[in-house]
Amino acid sequence: MALQDKYKPLIDAATASGVTNLQVKEQDGVLYVNGNAPSGAVKDKLWNEYDKIDPNFTTGDLVLDVDVSGAVDGGKLKVITERSNLNIRKGPGTDQPIVGKAAHNEIVTLVSKTSDQWWLIRSVDGEEGYAYAQYLEPVK
């Protein structure tokens, strides 16, 4: 319970911001918080809360796995790299050859979610391949 108290502001923020399927579970001294955030802004807000409670995330007593819901096949995704292009690859993995690039802030189309990490996308130029899901955010 102590961990839930420590991270209470974060959990409260998640509830208040409309995170759905929120699950909070403590196991072997680590608190696991999962859920679907309604937007990328909410996800960033929760990570800010986390950084406030545990500066630089050094304690290692929380695993915060909140993804941004709303990514559906055929839907639009925004490339949210820091500034660089996003690699589009032949297969799901960084060991796979690069077949195209999507620019920072470009809007691409989700073809299908291959895994939690890799999504099959199509760029505006029509290039189709796998991109890292953490650099993609559904467009409302």
Add this chain to the structure above:
Amino acid sequence: MKKQIFKLLLLCISVAVMSTTIESCKSKVKDEDVKTAAETALKANPDLQGVTVSVTDGVASLGGEVKDQSAKTAAESAVKDINGLKSVKNDITVAAAPVPSAPVTISGDDELTKNVADAIKDHSTVTAAVKDSVITLTGTIKKTELPKLMQKLHALKPKKVDNKLTVK
């Protein structure tokens, strides 16, 4: 004399038969009343809407399904004091309890090692090791890049992330 005794005996028998008939008639009417009273009592509690009741010879049989054991007990309590009820047979079933929350999903080392390599690719100053589903990070990182790296790693379902990075 013999005839008189016989008559008396016959009278006794007819009285006995009649009283049984009257008794059973009375009981049949009562069963209906008990059933109505029981249904009214059950209706008063929203948790007991799935309960059915039938009454035979003053014995009420409760059936149907409720959400938990306390509702099952409550159904019995709700009807047991009804006038004319001799006993209650409680055959109510309790709905299956929701599946207890499963243990946290944690990825194995092989899967994590592959995915961690993908996740840290864009962070060239970071080194990661995976052991027993724990990701240990060493090296340096810019503060601005740290949340993104952590978001990527936490999404891989590790047991924990041991962050020993020097933040610049």
